[in-house]
Every structure is written in C-alpha cells, then in structure tokens.
Amino acid sequence: MIKLEERKASIQPIKSKLKVSILDDQEISQINQNARTVMEEVGVKFPSEKALKIFAEVGANVDFDDQLVKIPADLLDKYLATSPRSYTMAGVRPDLDVHIGSGEGTYFYCSGEAPKIVDFETGERRLSLKKDIANHARIADYLPIISLLWPSVSASDKGVTSPIHGLEACYTSTEKHVETESVMDAISARYAVKMATAVAGSEENLRERPTLSQLLCCIAPLAQDRGGIEAAMIFAEHGIPVGFMSMPTLGLTAPPYPAGALTLAMAETLSGIMLTQIINPGVGNYISVNPGIIDPRTGVYFMCSGVAQITNVGGIQMAHSNGIPSLACHSFGGSQYELGNWQAGYENLYSHFLAVMAGADMSFGPSGMYEAVSLLDHPRILFDREIIQVIDEISDGMEVNSKTLSFDMIKKIGQHGSYISQKETAKESRKMWRRESILYEDGKAEGRKWRDPVDVSREAISWILDNHNPEPLSADVKKELRSLVAAADVDEDLKKEVLGR
C-alpha cells in the first residue's frame, strides 16, 4: 500500500543515470537544417492577423492573403536565442516550483482534459464534470511523483467556459503548478491571465514566478490554430510560459519517416516559439512532439507504436539541440487500451522509461487515462505511479565501488552460506524493497498478503479523496477567482468567440 497520511504536497522529479539517444549530431543537424529550409521555403500558416503583423514587422516573409509566414533561418535563430533553456513554473509554495532545465531531472505531469470519466462510486462511464477535475487535482496534489497538472477532464457541465472552470477547480484544489491546454481563444486567455495574476498576487509576481503555463497544440502539417495562437500571444505578453506541441501522424499528417515528421514538428513548434519571443523576449517555452500512426487497416489513430516512440525521443533531442526544454509525450493512456488492459502497463513502462533516459525536462506521466486519453479512471493513476517508481529505481543504475563489490562479505560467507543475516543486507533490503506499492501490503502480518492491486488502489484513492483537502488559496483569492469565472460565464463576447470558431 502507498503511504496514506496527512501531509503537504511535494514534488519528485526523476533523474536518470542511464542515457539513450536516437539521433547523432550529424542527423540532428540535418533535421534542423531541413526544418529551417521548410520554414523559409514552404512556410507555416498563422491564421491570425495580429500574428502575421508581428512576423512582418520583424522581417519575415508574410503572405497576408494565404496567412502564410516564411521565416529566414537567421531571423528564426535570432529570436530563438532569447528563449531560455531553464526557467521556473511556479507552484503556490517555492518548494513546489518546477525548475525546467535545471538538471534536477524529468518532472511528471498529470494531464488529460479527457471528456469522460469512470464514476468512482458507480463504476459507470459518464461525461466528466467540474467536481471531477477538483477531485483528480487533489489526488495529483497528494502524489509526489506529479509535479504539475492540467485539468484532467473537461467540465462538461460548464459549457464554453469549461476551460476557465477547469482552472478554478485546479487552483482551488492543488498547490502545484497548473497548466492549460484548452484555453484556446484570446478572451478566455485574458480571464486565465487575471486568474493566474490573482493566484500569484500581482502581475509582477506572475512574471517572476508564473503560476500558469500554456500548452498549445499545432495543427499538422505546418499550421497553427487561430484561437490558440492568439491565446499564446496574450500569455507570452504576461510572462506565462508557452509550450508548443506538434502532433505528426506519420503517413497521414506527416511524412511516413520519423526524420520527415521531426522536420515538420520543428517547423511548427519553432515558428510558434519565435512569435512568443518577439512579443516577450525571455518568456519560457518548451517543445513537445507527440507522434502517432494510424492503423492502416482501419484508419484508427494509434499513439504508442514503436516508430512513434523513436520519433518522440528524437523530438527531445531536437528540442535540446535548439536550446529549448522538452516535454515528452509518449503514451499516457495513449493507445486504445481498455480498463485494466495489460497493454496500458507495457506502453507506459517503455514510453516513460525512454523519456527519462532521453533527458526530457518534463513528461506526461501518471494521469489515470485510458482509451487514447479520452477516459479518466481515478485509481489508474496509482498504476501509472507504480510504473514511474520502477523507472526511478532502474534509471538510478548501479554503484560499483569497494563496498558494493562486497569482497569481504563474499569471503566471510564462503560456500553454502546465506547473506540474509548480514547487517549490510538488513540496511540494503530497505532500499531494495519498495514499501510504497499497490502490489503488496506492509504492516501487520495478517494483512501482508497479495491483494488485487485494483482493490488496493481504490482503497487508497478513497482515502485520499476523504482526507486530502489542500487549501492553496486564501478566501479573498478564491473569491476573486469565483467572480472572474462568474464574469466569464456571462461574457457574450467570449461565447461568440468560442462558438464562432
């Protein structure tokens, strides 16, 4: 069983001694060169008048009719140079700050924005509600392996302001850093900025220690979303980090080769990053490449293939080669596995292991997702956690020194003996045996039997939901958030903006 106790939130990045790389320096250089040629000769579509003007002002080749931006390589690199390799995504308390690119390891997200949830009480699938976001945020707040989070599901009971309600549910339920990927229009972005400012205390504090970040999905191939890019410009203006995610589907929205897919991914993400750097030099960015393939027999999207994993690790290397932090996005409930399916286990193990070994700054990890990130099941998050814990252990590698070589002990025990009665064994067994697990029980002898981890996990989640109630905000800040959300709910312009898209 995992430790169930009253405690404050904490975060635990994983630093790997083991390394993996897919691309060598020459290959990285070829892809970077190719991406720059694509940006210069083919261009990226920015369907936003504001964005096009900004690009034109700094000397990019802009076609306002086709909303196409062509960027010379030297111009791109000039603006990429101000994008920081390291920066902070702030939690409510400094010890919960995520120090991107600091060398502290890979930070794990609880993400999702899934539309459905398995009801914890009835076991039935239903559309997700605002209260589900708050509940999952409390669970994520409790688990140290999760460093930052999104609203894990959407608030289907709140209509077009679901993203704003999602932020309120997170801010009032966790002390950890909150990110949005569903605020996809300028008006909602302004509400989100006001909310983040209220949480940070002031606009200045927000710039110093941003309590919000945005992930913006590009549209493959070679395009940005209008609302999303306009929201990104507002966030960047206020010092809120903006990450760009490219989602190339090999053989559908991208070439059928990882190198070609990475070329597109770099063109899409780097052009977006350039825009935010023009607006606010030094604002934080990151790159995420979330590749997939389709089942060629049915056309069904398939996130967790081997080729997608290779592309993803390559994406981490490509981001770093451009001096930009990376968010690994392999499978966090990616494939079409169903509840309890073993496929969930193996996909999560190898995908997150690769992310950690490739040195990703962040990774979408323990989220509790199934069915291509469309279904949340609270207890599943503890299975994800279990996998990440194993990765943490393995990625530590092994120590080889005079103590661990154990010659003296081997000599002392000799033949036919047992090492169990050695003091060093007693000490090391506490490291070797992970007490916090849903796979086995510790504690009293009579309970120390194998139990179905599904039952153990449900029991733990039930305890967390009953007992972990963080109060990250003062009453005044909560009131301010409430009034901002209430204003968004009756904002006709927001409604038109969202529904008009």
Place this chain on the structure above:
Amino acid sequence: MSDDMFNKLAQAVIDGEEEDAVRLAKQALDQNLDPLACITNGLTKGIQQVGELFGSGEYYLPELIISAEVMKSAMEILEPAMASDQEIEVVARVVIGTVEGDLHEIGKTLVSTMLSAHGFKVTDIGVDKSTEEFISAIKENDATIVGASALLTTTMLQQEKLIKSIKEAGLGDKVKVMVGGAPVSKKYAEQIGADGFAEDAISAVDLAFQLADAPV
C-alpha cells in the same frame, strides 16, 4: 542494577548488536547476576519485541535473523552458567529440518527463527535429514512438535514417510507434525496425516501455538 542489565541485553538483541550482547552477558556473570533471569528478563524480552516488530512490518527478515543470532551467541555464554536445577521456560520443544533429498534451507530457517523469537525451544537439525535423524532428534530433545520442510514435489513424499515413521516409533501421541514448503498445501497435509500446514513463517508461529495448545 539488574534491571539495567536486563534492559541492555534486551536492547542488544533488538539492535542486532552481537558484540554488545556477548560483552553484556559476560559482564552479567562477572556481576553474579542470575543467568536465567538475564535470559528470561533480558534476551527473551528483546527477542519477543523483535518478533513483534517483525509482525508489525517494522523489521524485515534480516533484522529478525540477526537478532536471533545475537540471542544465540549470548545464550551460549549464559546457559552453561545456569544452576543445574534451573530450566528456561519454553512454549514447547520443536525439532525442525528439511526432509531427505532436499537441500533447501531458507524457509525452514525462517520458521525456526520465528519460533525461537516467540518462546519455542527449537532444535534445527538442518537439511537433507532422514526420518531416522528426525526421530533421533525428537527423542534427544524431548520435542512435542516437529516441523518438516520440503521444497520439491519429489521430496514432499518424504513428509508422509516421516509421519508414518513417527507413528511406528510410538511417538504419534506425543508429537505433532507440521509441514510446509512451496509444493505443499493444506489439502496435502491433511491427506498425509499431518497435524498442520503453514504457508509462511508467520502462520507457522500461530500453528505452533495451536499445536502446543498454548495461548498465542
């Protein structure tokens, strides 16, 4: 002063400090303390606490075994110094071993250690022991409980042979037989006429208390 020594002996067992335990045992004798009292109020109290710590999950097997070995080392100093009419109070006398043809030791040793920690006087005869060696040890140690371990499907048959031999030797009324090991089950134990089956060292202690007809 004696209470202080008893506490120190108990603590040495709890901490798994063999050198301390041996030194304290010698010191106790130098101070003319009653060796039986040192065992009963010191070492035994310590090992009982270790058993409780293990039962509650605080201690792991290495700590349990280390403590048992520490106790054994101190006993080797104190026991010979006991007066001839003194006897250590025990729950029951147990002979334990792995059956003939089977060299597996760890499970049997764990049961042995756990029983010792709970006040049983255990004679561990080792591995690959014939029925004759078991019976001889039962007689020699006046045991009322026998633990027979087997880790192979081929050697588990020896457990049945042992039970028959114990009855043929006229010890059937006096001795209770408990069996264990990976291939053994409760059903198999019943089939071969064993008095009990335990699947691990912890349940073996409960079973031994039942067989000894003593309160747990």
